Amino acid sequence: MARRPLVMGNWKLNGSKAFTKQLVEGLKAELANVEGCDVAIAPPVMYLAEAEAALVGSKIALGSQNVDVNISGAFTGDISTEMLKDFGAKYIIIGHSERRTYHKESDEFVAKKFAALKEAGLIPVLCIGETEAENEAGKTQEVCARQIDAVLNTLGASAFNGAVIAYEPIWAIGTGKSATPAQAQAIHKFIRDHIAKQDQAVADQVILQYGGSVNDKNAAELFTQPDIDGALVGGASLKADAFSVIVKAAAKAKN
Ligand code: PGA
DSSP states (O other): OOOOOEEEEEOOSOOOHHHHHHHHHHHHHHHTTOOSOEEEEEOOGGGHHHHHHHTTTOOOEEEESOOOSOSSSSOTTOOOHHHHHHTTEEEEEESOHHHHHHSOOOHHHHHHHHHHHHHHTOEEEEEEOOOHHHHHTTOHHHHHHHHHHHHHHHHOGGGGTTOEEEEOOGGGTTTSOOOOHHHHHHHHHHHHHHHHTTOHHHHHHOEEEEESSOOTTTHHHHTTSTTOOEEEESGGGGSHHHHHHHHHHHHHHHO
16 A cells, blocks of 8 residues: 655754744745655744744645643643644644653653544654664664554554654664664564554554654665655754755655
């Protein structure tokens, strides 16, 4: 089954109103004629309004870097699924390693966010991945399985229908040291097989992105791998030209 690739930009804690407008305009210009790859950007939620306005007339989808599990009420500082929908956001990153590390988000809490997104009709982009120490200890598969099982065991395999998983080895994030295409492919295959044990059809359609130092130089080779369906891009998503090269590489490799 052919899966449509998805390249998503995770801007993290970067930008301003002017930067958002400028970057979106740049992306619209660079990507106007690119077919065969879904594209999304996740600016800081502060700038969703600017991004939404700038994206009018474009196929680039809007996303966010996080969401809370509650819809409304006394939850100071949180952002709900309904608020994200209000701005037309579609792809919502959850469980990013920076949230797991700096905000102590557990597998169980991330699974609740996954449930909240499904309930709201939004697309979860579930980030998983091992630390360098876990990698060196040969625990990569165990860690990825545990992070996925938190969702599988509470919501069932069908929750991954229409969902996205981003495999982001923590040692590769922002380090300039990407996993090799073969390394990433091996884990992506493991992830797909892990879901297939519960439901083959769900596993066949789930979008598996690779993330961690993806750039305009290494993207094309990563996308040659059969189970790498796109990328979650941090640093290189802040430059319209580099991000567009990555999108075009995915469109070319997968069509
Ligand atoms: P990076 O970040 O591309 O800057 O390594 C990826 C991510 O954390 O999503």
